[in-house]
Amino acid sequence: MKKFFSLLLLFTFVILTSCSDESTTSAKETSLQELSFVGFETVSMNDSTQTILIAKEGEYGDSLVVDFVKLTEGMTLYLAADDDPNDPELGERLEETSVIDVTGITSFNVVVLDANRRIDAIWTVTIQEQNASSSSVAKSSSSRIASSSSEIHPSSSFSVSSSSAMISSSSNRLSSSSVSSSSVVSSSSISVSSSSIASSSSVLSSSSAVILSSENTVLSFVVGAVSGVIDTTAKSIYVELAYGDDLSAVAATVSVSEGAVSSYEGAEDLRSPHAFTVTAENGTVAHWTVKAGVQLPGSDFNTWANNKVAPNSFWGTSSDAMATSKSAVVYSYSSEANLTQVSGAAQLETKAIKAATGVITWKSKIATGILFAGTFKTGVTAGDLYKHATDFSQAANLLDYMTLGKDFTGRPTSFTVEYSYSPVAESGIVQKGLIYVMLVNKASKTIVASGAILPTTKVTSTTQTIALNYGDASWMTSDLPVPTGMTVGTGEEEVTSIYVIFASSAYAHIIGLVGAGNGDIGAKGVAGSTLSIGDFKLVY
Structure with missing residues (x-):
């Protein structure tokens, strides 16, 4: 009887230890919780491999604009200036609206620093075209489902098997306990598998997200009651004001493509060509110039x-x-x-x-x-x-x-x-x-x-x-x-x-x-x- 109770206590300890480890693991929070870009869909964000897959349909130009960053308190995010996987040089700090040059590349690294400016994590962001990403999402979803099973089922089976072995070797009276334990683990496996499938389904459905517009055209440029002349090919604007108007501080109302954003703000100096940008809904940037001028009074010599x-x-x-x-x-x-x-x-x-x-x-x-x-x-x-x-x-x-x-x-x-x-x-x-x-x-x-x-x-x-x-x-x-x-x-x-x-x-x-x-x-x-x-x- 004494031996039986010893085995029972040992079995209970194994089960409790396994649950405790699982709770600790699930409670651990990654330092980079979310990173998204204007006009791009986040297909996957894998904490274990520290990789992010983003996608959009068609070409994506030569830059990305950071849309949202969520970090653990005290953490900061930087662009890696090289490909060193362990101790990269740091580039610029990444925050909302930061622009990343991706000319000629399909992936880049970002670095998470803790409050003491020590490297906490290095993530790899990979850019993929939308038409290719759909199948990748499906594969990724399948692998998640499979990995969920492989991660949970073997450990659960091991716990049950080892527990069953110990109990069986002690006494047949513990067989009911083995059955009960197996039921618990089995239901746990089913529960996790269901959540994995649900998560996979949501990833699959996200591949059919609405395509963001790449239009970044100036539709109108108005100063007071005067409309500027727009050359969409040259991406230039000329606005003719009245003689005596101050060309060094020109406030204008700028209308751009739906969903796009113009950088023209306040009163700008238009004596020389002034450069500004129009950023499309999908993050594509167009560079525009505008210049103002005046004509001399009576210079048609008709009056x-x-x-x-x-x-x-x-x-x-x-x-x-x-x-x-x-x-x-x-x-x-x-x-x-x-x-x-x-x-x-x-x-x-x-x-x-x-x-x-x-x-x-x-x-x-x-x-x-x-x-x-x-x-x-x-x-x-x-x-x-x-x-x-x-x-x-x-x-x-x-x-x-x-x-x-x-x-x-x-x-x-x-x-x-x-x-x-x-x-x-x-x-x-x-x-x-x-x-x-x-x-x-x-x-x-x-x-x-x-x-x-x-x-x-x-x-x-x-x-x-x-x-x-x-x-x-x-x-x-x-x-x-x-x-x-x-x-x-x-x-x-x-x-x-x-x-x-x-x-x-x-x-x-x-x-x-x-x-x-x-x-x-x-x-x-x-x-x-x-x-x-x-x-x-x-x-x-």
């Missing part, structure tokens, strides 16, 4: 007021001064307006300023017709422009009456202008037309960018596009009506002002004498030469 291009506050001209006569003690000086509207265009004409005594015309001087961004001094007359001196060694310079430039912060790449040019030839005089644009940093007196047209022969109505070259003004010479004291910059400087000039005679801003003698300043253009300007636009 006029008081015989001048409107708004008068933006465009300056010497035409009013040319049309204002002046009488002195002996001489009177007169000319005509040299800016007129002809067939919807602004026509500039090089004209003579006449000096006369009574009805006798004395000597004439030649002045270009000029239109420019800026202001012309008020109260100036034809007599002032003639600048009479007894020896004619002096000549008026229109630049002395002109304030060049208007506020401007854009960075256009070129300009387009519709124009025609009709020169009059005269021996010994170089007659050219002139159209130029300068982008300037006024504070530092720096030319940031420039471009020009200097026609020498007749041009019928045409539209021409001229590049604005940043860090270059090689066309510029000192005998042209250009600002003095300027240096050419690198092209990286901030633009604060724009200079635009149209002239029927490029050099006749210096008002020289017709038929000048020795020591006299001669004419720099030929009367009757015309330059007509139609639509003018800046291109961004």
